[in-house]
Amino acid sequence: MNDIGEFSLLIALATAIYGCVAYIMAARGNRIDLYLSADKTPLIVWGCVMISSICLWRAFLTNDFSLQYVWAYSNIELDTFYKFASFWGGQKGSLLFWTLLLTTYTVVVHIQNRKKNLRVVPYAMAVLLIIIIFFLCLVNFSTNPFERIPLPPEDGRGLNPLLQNYWMVIHPPTLYLGYVGFTVPFAFAVAALISKNLDDGWIRLTRKWTLISWFFLCMGNLFGASWAYVELGWGGYWAWDPVENAAFMPLLIATAFLHSVMIQEKKDMMKVWNMSLILLTFVMTIFGTFITRSGLIQSVHTFDEATLGYYFLAFLFVILFSCTALIVSRLPLLKSENQLDSFLSRESGFLFNNLLLLGIAFATFWGTIFPIISEAVRGIKITVGPPFYNQVNVPIGLALLALVGVGPVIAWRRATLSNLKKNFLRPLAVAFITAVALFPVIPLGSRVENYTYITFILCAFVMTCILGEFYKGTASRMGLHEESIFGALSTVTWRNKRRYGGYIVHIGIVLIFAGIAGSQAYGTHVEKHLKPGEKFEIRGYSITYEKLVAIEATSVKTRVIAQLDVKRNGNHYWTARPEKEFYKGQNQPVSEVDVLSTWREDLYMILADFRDDESATIKVYVNPMVSWMWTGGWVIAFGTMISMWPDRLEQRRRLERFRREESLFPSPAQE
Amino acid sequence: MPLLKFTFSIFVAAWFFVSVSATSYAGSLLQDLENGLMCKCDDKCGKVLVNCTCSTSDKTRAKFSKMLDSGLTVEQIIKSQVDEYGETVLSAPTKFGFNLTAWVMPFIALVAGGVGVRKVIYSWVDKKDKIVAQNEPEEKTATSEKYSKRLQDELDGIEL
Numbered sequence: 001m002n003d004i005g006e007f008s009l010l011i012a013l014a015t016a017i018y019g020c021v022a023y024i025m026a027a028r029g030n031r032i033d034l035y036l037s038a039d040k041t042p043l044i045v046w047g048c049v050m051i052s053s054i055c056l057w058r059a060f061l062t063n064d065f066s067l068q069y070v071w072a073y074s075n076i077e078l079d080t081f082y083k084f085a086s087f088w089g090g091q092k093g094s095l096l097f098w099t100l101l102l103t104t105y106t107v108v109v110h111i112q113n114r115k116k117n118l119r120v121v122p123y124a125m126a127v128l129l130i131i132i133i134f135f136l137c138l139v140n141f142s143t144n145p146f147e148r149i150p151l152p153p154e155d156g157r158g159l160n161p162l163l164q165n166y167w168m169v170i171h172p173p174t175l176y177l178g179y180v181g182f183t184v185p186f187a188f189a190v191a192a193l194i195s196k197n198l199d200d201g202w203i204r205l206t207r208k209w210t211l212i213s214w215f216f217l218c219m220g221n222l223f224g225a226s227w228a229y230v231e232l233g234w235g236g237y238w239a240w241d242p243v244e245n246a247a248f249m250p251l252l253i254a255t256a257f258l259h260s261v262m263i264q265e266k267k268d269m270m271k272v273w274n275m276s277l278i279l280l281t282f283v284m285t286i287f288g289t290f291i292t293r294s295g296l297i298q299s300v301h302t303f304d305e306a307t308l309g310y311y312f313l314a315f316l317f318v319i320l321f322s323c324t325a326l327i328v329s330r331l332p333l334l335k336s337e338n339q340l341d342s343f344l345s346r347e348s349g350f351l352f353n354n355l356l357l358l359g360i361a362f363a364t365f366w367g368t369i370f371p372i373i374s375e376a377v378r379g380i381k382i383t384v385g386p387p388f389y390n391q392v393n394v395p396i397g398l399a400l401l402a403l404v405g406v407g408p409v410i411a412w413r414r415a416t417l418s419n420l421k422k423n424f425l426r427p428l429a430v431a432f433i434t435a436v437a438l439f440p441v442i443p444l445g446s447r448v449e450n451y452t453y454i455t456f457i458l459c460a461f462v463m464t465c466i467l468g469e470f471y472k473g474t475a476s477r478m479g480l481h482e483e484s485i486f487g488a489l490s491t492v493t494w495r496n497k498r499r500y501g502g503y504i505v506h507i508g509i510v511l512i513f514a515g516i517a518g519s520q521a522y523g524t525h526v527e528k529h530l531k532p533g534e535k536f537e538i539r540g541y542s543i544t545y546e547k548l549v550a551i552e553a554t555s556v557k558t559r560v561i562a563q564l565d566v567k568r569n570g571n572h573y574w575t576a577r578p579e580k581e582f583y584k585g586q587n588q589p590v591s592e593v594d595v596l597s598t599w600r601e602d603l604y605m606i607l608a609d610f611r612d613d614e615s616a617t618i619k620v621y622v623n624p625m626v627s628w629m630w631t632g633g634w635v636i637a638f639g640t641m642i643s644m645w646p647d648r649l650e651q652r653r654r655l656e657r658f659r660r661e662e663s664l665f666p667s668p669a670q671e
Numbered sequence: 672m673p674l675l676k677f678t679f680s681i682f683v684a685a686w687f688f689v690s691v692s693a694t695s696y697a698g699s700l701l702q703d704l705e706n707g708l709m710c711k712c713d714d715k716c717g718k719v720l721v722n723c724t725c726s727t728s729d730k731t732r733a734k735f736s737k738m739l740d741s742g743l744t745v746e747q748i749i750k751s752q753v754d755e756y757g758e759t760v761l762s763a764p765t766k767f768g769f770n771l772t773a774w775v776m777p778f779i780a781l782v783a784g785g786v787g788v789r790k791v792i793y794s795w796v797d798k799k800d801k802i803v804a805q806n807e808p809e810e811k812t813a814t815s816e817k818y819s820k821r822l823q824d825e826l827d828g829i830e831l
Contacts, residue, residue, distance in 0.1 A: 234722040241717070269795075339799035340792060348792050355784045363777035370764065370773045378769055383709050385719045385762035392777050591724055609729065 002067060005055025006146040009096075012048035012103075013136040015041050020129035027122035027195070035122060042110040042125065045132060046103040053100045056093060056145050060086050066152035069093055069145045075156035077556045078164075085169045086159050091293060091308070092145040094172070098289075099135040101173075101180040106132065109184055113205070120202060123191035131183055134315055142308065158556065161583045161590040167227035175220030175247055179285045181213025182250065186282035189275055193326045198271060198333050203261050208644055210278075214258060215640040217251045222512075222633040233591035233606045235525060235621035237629070240389040245368045246288030252361040253281045256354040259407075263347055264336075266412070271334040272327065273354075279323045284361075286316050291368070342414035349407045356400040363392045394451055398458060401513050404506050405462035408469055427464040434460035443522075452521035459514045466503045466510075473500075493642065501643030508639060511632030518625030525621040532614055539622045541603060542567040543576075548614045556584040559592075562607045562616045566596075578607040578618070602626045703745050704735050708752055709760050719762045 019041025026035035056069075060083045065071040073089040074082075088097040106128045113121045139145065185206035192202035224244065225237040238244060257277040264274050294309025327334070340347055367384040374382045409423040435457045442456075443449050470489065473496075477488035493500040528536050535544040546563040553559045561579040565572065578594040596603040601624040609617035705721035712727035720728055738748050752760045764770035 232722070233724045234718075236722055239718065239722050338791075338795045339802065340795040341799055343792050343796055351788050351792060352785075355781070355788050359777065359781040359784065362780050366773065366776055366780075374764070374769065374773075380758055382758045382764050382770065383760075383762055384764060384773065385709065386722075387706060387763035388773065391763075392774065396777075396781065588725055606724075608724070 001055045001058055002064070002146050002148070005052040005059075006144065008048040008052040008055070009136060009140050009144075009146075012045045012052070013133065013140055015044045015048065016129045016133045016136055019045065020126050020133060023122045023126040023129065027126070038122070038125070039110075039114060041129070042103070042106045045129070046107045049096075049100050049103045049136075052146075053087070053096060056096060057084065057087055060084065063156070064152075065154070065156050066148055067145070068147045068149050071149060071153060071156045073156070073159050075158040075556065077554045078156075078159055081166075081169065082159055082164050085163075085172075088172050088176070089159050089163055089168070092139070092143040092147075094176075095135060095143055096139050096145050097173075098176055098180060099132065099139060101176055102128070102132055102135060102183060105180060105184055109187075109209075117201070117205060119195050120188065120191045120197050120205075123194045124187040127187035127190045128183060131187070134311075138308065138311060142311065158583065158585070161581060161586055162231060164590075165227060165231050167223060167231070171220060171223040171227050174216050174223050178213050178215070178217025178220050179247075179250070179288065181209060181216060182254065182278075182282050182285050184209040184213070185278050189278045190323065190326065193275065193323075193330050196330065196333055198330065200261075200264050200268065203264060203274065207261075210254065210258060210261075211640060211644050214251070214254045215637065215644075217247065217254065218636060218640075219633060221247050221251060222630070226630060229626070230593055230595065231590075233593050235523070235604055235606075235619075235623060237519075237626070240364075240367070240386045242291050242368050243288070245364045245389075246284075246291045249361045249364055249368075250281050250284040250288065252357045252364070253277055253284055256357040256361075257281060259350050259357075260354050263350055267339075267347070269336050269338045269347075271336050272331065275327055275334065277354075279319075279327070283316060283319055283323075286312060286319065290316060344410070344415040344420070346407060346410045346412045346415075349403060349410050353400065353403050353407060356396055356403065359396045360393050360400070363396065364389065367392070391447075397513075398451065398454055401455065401458045401462060401510075404509060405458070405465040408503060408506070409465045423465075423468075426468060427461045430464040431457050431461035448521045452517040455513055455517035459510050459517075462510050463507065466506055469503055470500070497642050497645050497647055501639045501641070501645075504639030504642060505636050506639075508632040508635030508637075511628045511635060515625045515628030515630075515632060518628065519623045522624045523621060525619060527608065527617060527619045529609075529615060529617045538620055539601075540568060541573070541620075541622070542570075543618075543620060545616060545618060548610055548616055553581075558582045560607070560610060562610065562618060564605060564618065566603065574603065576603070576605040578605040580607050580610070597627045599627055600624065700739055700745050701732065701735060704739075704748060705732065707745070707749055707762055709762055711756055711760060 019038050022034045022038035022041070025031060026038055056067075058064075059067050059070045060074050061080065063070070063074070063076050065074075069090060069092045070086075073086040073093070078086070086093070088094040106125070109128065110125060113124075185202075188202040188206045192198055221244075224247065228239070229235075229237040254277075257274060260270055260277060261274050263269050264271060290309060290312035293312060342348075367388050370384050371382055374380055405427060406424075409427070411419050411423075435453075438453060438456055442453060444453055470492070473492035474485060474488045477483060477492050478485065481488070481491075483491065524539060526536065526538050528534075530536070530545040532545060532547050535542060537543070544565045544567070546565055549561045549563065551559045551561065559579050559581050561577050564576040564578075566574040566576055574596045576594045576596070579592045580589045581592055582589045591606055591608075594605045601622055604621040604623055606619040606621075607616060608619045702721065706719065708720050708731075710718050710720050710723035710725065710728045710731065712723070712725045718728075720731060735748060738751075739745075743751075749761070758765070764773040766774055
């Protein structure tokens with residue numbers, strides 16, 4: 001089976017090369033025979049990569065330690081659940097997994113578009129295949145997951161204990177789906193540049209792809225934060241680690257892109273800008289991969305055998321250079337009649353939103369690469385950690401939050417004093433009331449507390465703006481059609497999915513901002529060394545340490561569990577069981593925290609240490625409003641789903657456009 | 672002169688942001704140390720001390736507690752750590768010398784970008800105004816002005 005897996009990768013590479021050449025020649029020479037031939041290659045490539053992946057999965061599930069990769073990331077005792085996830089636990093498998101997702105996306109694009117958009121699609125497929133070729137070259141010749149061990153050992157080294165968490169099955173695939181997904185709009189953008197079809201066709205074709213990728217990247221980031229929160233045991237969820245930054249930057253740029261394409265769709269403006277943004281988004285996804293796999297920047301996420309940096313760096317420069325050259329060569333065609341009615345308009349709001357999003361992306365990028373710059377200039381390696389990002393990004397983020405409220409309410413084309421007054425009076429009044437109401441209640445003084453106060457005021461402002469939009473739409477519908485409030489609300493949302501879905505996403509963003517602010521400013525923690533029966537108090541919780549239990553979970557894993565009784569107002573509230581897990585052959589034990597999460601706050605328990613006399617060191621965090629962030633994530637998911645839901649009106653418009661196009665440009669079959 | 676104004680405003684803005692951000696974290700002295708220093712364990716975990724849960728970080732915290740109890744200030748402890756491990760032990764760049772560029776650059780870029788966006792928007796508005804002026808009839812009648820105003824008011828009320 002391993003030979004089949006290895007051979008399939010070679011076949012996939014050969015087919016991808018052929019497909020790429022055939023697509024380009026078919027498009028350039030108008031060769032229908034080549035097009036029809038190339039048309040089969042995406043499916044063959046996907047099939048081969050899938051066979052190869054199945055072979056690797058099989059090797060994990062059957063404990064085939066003759067494969068070096070399986071030996072390094074699995075062992076006999078590992079749960080089947082984690083054996084399945086070990087596939088992407090190391091560099092070799094994760095690259096194969098990336099290739100599998102990329103080829104899967106390519107096949108879906110192929111099926112969606114094979115009989116339409118024939119001026120653009122062949123080039124887009126060629127670009128997708130070029131990227132697939134790059135990854136296939138890596139998995140074939142540099143990081144082959146089917147590399148053998150001459151004398152297979154009886155057992156494997158096992159998966160890193162920190163990765164043995166259910167999020168391992170969810171977080172990396174979600175993040176990869178986001179990363180890889182941006183290849184599709186990138187490919188169509190490049191195809192539009194090459195084929196000189198530079199209207200907004202490529203944007204409409206890839207809008208859903210962009211949204212899906214954005215959604216997965218957003219959720220991937222949140223899932224990663226959630227994983228860090230429950231697994232790393234330090235009470236936090238985001239550490240501004242270079243690899244976290246690498247996933248955050250494309251998300252910011254893609255968000256800027258999602259907003260600015262609306263101006264192109266509405267006013268046929270900013271073509272160069274949008275083109276640059278989607279190219280930059282893709283470049284940032286490759287940059288993220290470069291960071292994880294180069295070992296150049298110190299990170300907790302870096303793969304053990306991070307040796308692929310130069311390949312990714314070279315690939316990065318090739319993409320940057322060729323795309324820049326392509327955009328420059330097409331500048332006359334990308335020129336649009338940029339006109340605005342007024343400085344005070346929603347269009348301007350979008351431009352400033354882009355500026356702030358890119359500002360945060362740049363600050364994050366700058367902080368990530370500054371250690372390298374410092375070493376190059378001064379010969380001194382420095383660290384750029386959370387204090388830098390918190391101090392630089394928070395003020396920009398707050399300005400962005402304010403714009404989240406302003407954007408939907410300010411008029412398109414031209415905002416006048418009367419409509420500004422009409423639209424902003426209530427939100428500003430609510431913001432003012434919030435400011436007055438919170439002032440005597442919440443602590444102020446430190447930088448974090450002051451920022452949190454401003455965040456809450458802005459959250460109130462933005463929520464009023466967004467809910468006001470829902471209210472206006474619903475009220476006018478109720479007045480016109482005599483519908484119930486829920487009927488009118490659902491009809492309004494359903495008939496303007498894109499707009500109201502976007503508003504719901506904004507509500508999710510507000511919840512995330514509130515959650516971050518609350519948890520950063522008002523959290524507290526205490527560390528106590530206790531003997532059984534001893535108790536302590538924190539924020540109204542009375543915590544009694546009851547006992548310590550050791551369990552031989554498997555032949556390689558021992559669990560040491562501390563049991564604590566938590567009382568609130570004298571009544572039993574919760575029994576906490578934080579634990580430490582010891583894995584055979586691993587130096588450091590792994591903390592498994594226990595968290596009781598409510599809307600108000602999380603009670604977060606860690607077993608920090610224990611001794612033979614059953615005394616234990618317990619660390620307790622009270623983290624307010626953390627669940628608001630996770631709720632915000634689900635609200636974003638709901639809003640994105642509404643935005644992406646197929647719109648019959650939109651489909652009809654697209655169908656009519658395709659018909660018009662096809663009558664102008666005959667399909668190869670007609671030719 | 673405009674260039675001078677522009678440069679001045681960039682530096683004022685950058686200085687403002689940096690100085691506003693320069694105040695330290697709230698919390699205990701130990702927390703200040705934990706936020707300000709990296710964990711220097713053998714695994715090179717790359718985590719800020721406050722985020723690290725390894726045994727080295729626990730020992731380091733205990734050591735810092737003792738140092739604080741002995742009367743050393745946060746600054747003195749940080750200096751001793753920098754002397755021992757170099758600047759890399761600090762969780763963020765210092766705010767002087769070359770490292771200042773780390774702090775100032777994002778805001779310079781942001782302010783420069785903001786000025787650029789403002790210019791672009793005004794140039795696009797000017798372009799539109801010129802086109803409107805070219806297409807307008809030479810004399811505005813009172814009636815046309817009245818209707819223009821009414822149209823504008825109604826457009827203001829329309830949600831697109």
